[in-house]
Amino acid sequence: MRADLIALLPELMLATLAMAVLLAGLASGKARHGLLGAGAVLALAATGVTLWLAAGATDPGAHFFSGMFVLDHFAIFFKALFLLTAALVVLLSHDYLKRNDYRPGEYLALVMFATVGMMTMASGVNLAVIYVGLELMALSTYILAGYFRREVKSHEAAAKYFVLGAMSSGILLYGLSLIYGATGTLDLATLARVLASAKPGPSALVGVALLACGFLFKVAAVPFHVWTPDVYEGAPTPITAFMSVGPKAAAFAMFLRVFIGGLAPLAASWIWLVGVAAALTMIWGNVAALTQDNVKRMLAYSSIAHAGYALVGLVAGGPAGVNSVLFYMLVYTVTNIGAFGFVILLESRGYAGETVADYAGLARRHPAAAFGMLLFMLSLGGIPPTAGFMGKLYLFAAAVNAGYVWLVVVAVLMSAVSLYYYLRIVLQMYLREGDGAEPATLVAAPWTERVIWACGVAVLVIGLLPAPFLAAARAMAGAVGLL
Amino acid sequence: MTVPISHFVTFAAVLFAIGAAGVLLRRSGISILLGIELMLNAANLALVAFGRQHGQLDAQVFVFFVMAVAAAEVAVGLALLVAIFRKQRSIDVDRLNVMRW
Numbered sequence: 001m002r003a004d005l006i007a008l009l010p011e012l013m014l015a016t017l018a019m020a021v022l023l024a025g026l027a028s029g030k031a032r033h034g035l036l037g038a039g040a041v042l043a044l045a046a047t048g049v050t051l052w053l054a055a056g057a058t059d060p061g062a063h064f065f066s067g068m069f070v071l072d073h074f075a076i077f078f079k080a081l082f083l084l085t086a087a088l089v090v091l092l093s094h095d096y097l098k099r100n101d102y103r104p105g106e107y108l109a110l111v112m113f114a115t116v117g118m119m120t121m122a123s124g125v126n127l128a129v130i131y132v133g134l135e136l137m138a139l140s141t142y143i144l145a146g147y148f149r150r151e152v153k154s155h156e157a158a159a160k161y162f163v164l165g166a167m168s169s170g171i172l173l174y175g176l177s178l179i180y181g182a183t184g185t186l187d188l189a190t191l192a193r194v195l196a197s198a199k200p201g202p203s204a205l206v207g208v209a210l211l212a213c214g215f216l217f218k219v220a221a222v223p224f225h226v227w228t229p230d231v232y233e234g235a236p237t238p239i240t241a242f243m244s245v246g247p248k249a250a251a252f253a254m255f256l257r258v259f260i261g262g263l264a265p266l267a268a269s270w271i272w273l274v275g276v277a278a279a280l281t282m283i284w285g286n287v288a289a290l291t292q293d294n295v296k297r298m299l300a301y302s303s304i305a306h307a308g309y310a311l312v313g314l315v316a317g318g319p320a321g322v323n324s325v326l327f328y329m330l331v332y333t334v335t336n337i338g339a340f341g342f343v344i345l346l347e348s349r350g351y352a353g354e355t356v357a358d359y360a361g362l363a364r365r366h367p368a369a370a371f372g373m374l375l376f377m378l379s380l381g382g383i384p385p386t387a388g389f390m391g392k393l394y395l396f397a398a399a400v401n402a403g404y405v406w407l408v409v410v411a412v413l414m415s416a417v418s419l420y421y422y423l424r425i426v427l428q429m430y431l432r433e434g435d436g437a438e439p440a441t442l443v444a445a446p447w448t449e450r451v452i453w454a455c456g457v458a459v460l461v462i463g464l465l466p467a468p469f470l471a472a473a474r475a476m477a478g479a480v481g482l483l
Numbered sequence: 484m485t486v487p488i489s490h491f492v493t494f495a496a497v498l499f500a501i502g503a504a505g506v507l508l509r510r511s512g513i514s515i516l517l518g519i520e521l522m523l524n525a526a527n528l529a530l531v532a533f534g535r536q537h538g539q540l541d542a543q544v545f546v547f548f549v550m551a552v553a554a555a556e557v558a559v560g561l562a563l564l565v566a567i568f569r570k571q572r573s574i575d576v577d578r579l580n581v582m583r584w
Binding site: 128131132135139142143146149152153155156157158159160162163166167169170171173174176177178180181184185186203229230233234 | 526545560566
């Protein structure tokens, strides 16, 4: 019992502190942005320390709460990534919330609750635990998407996200119930044993297909991606940054754990489904991004495309595939948060300042910030010496070694297509002059700038010295497939 | 006389299809929420039936969690609808069309 609680301590602590932030927000009113933001960042840091201590005090191979919960290296990697994401998003939100005059208390608490949900998803080895974590994350994110309640766009984003998200949860749950009916277990390790020993009936296969649909929705893969552009465009920008990395990484953690862990014996039945979805996702995400003039919408399609690349790693499977997905999630997190940080800086008039034309001539007026954006765009496009190149290299290498050459061909071709729209922004910043009477400028937002700096440095460091990060991902990935 | 498992499974499947059709076809926000509830309850029914078939309590305990989640989901959904109604004086989802591809 004591060991159980130690393993769960990071989640318990973050949930408690999130409630404290919520109450403090109610008690202190509107004015305390700095205090509440600092409190949230400290809470996330304290949870990180607790995670480190809890990891040291427990056996990575052990199961807790009657085999429902683990704290293996895979879970620790993802939890650390989620805490980092949440902390960066809280820092990004500070200036943005102040500028738009919204209360920070509930907002910060919801970001922290979503993080608790994501951490639970990464640790769950029982379908019930994973489902509860998923819903905690999803419900918090629905509210956050609609947090700007004076904006029609924010409502619309939340409503679309809620309806489609709740429907996908229903599909996922129904698939889960069919799998339970066929095997009589919700535990992933037992599930793998049962499926390996007996030939599964049609109801198990339908269940796996429905589960795959639910998961593909959560990672925003084609054909379950239609919500993404609208939700990303309408949500408050820091929340868009959060949704594009946190919940997506959490969905991949759950995808890897359930499909490569529990459903491995059925790989022959689902791998083509995920492979085709990966190819379609890369093609449609990149092609649709070409036509976008709104930068948030373009980044939404780009995030769809990146989910496609990460799915390639999932299809490749094996330790190499899994650790390349982990490494890619880290790379994508720092890159995308940096890119959205820049969009936040530019958003000077509410929702204005988002179109590609607003970037014209920015390099002259703001050389440092424009250089940061250049780095992020190169990293998203996968150009050396940035982190994005290393991430794609390891993903594609894993897929080639696993024999999925056709998928890698699609991925490389589509990466080339993606350069067009990433470099379009760079072109606007460096080679065009702003022509409007009122050229867009960057607002003063010290914390947002610091986050961009940190992400820019991380993109370069991971791009130039990937070895330690890759070694970390490799050490962490060991546990997942081999429960 | 006991009801065979196939009856439960068929009933759950029909319920699930009705719920999904409600979400996809209805225009009113409230009807969509009802559809989502039907889908979740179809899954709950299937879980309970399968749990009885396997002679385990796991699934029934899980159903309690799903019910709690569903209640939270409805709370969030209704809050969103109220916010939308205040702004637009309507909960017709067809009117949520500011953003188009």
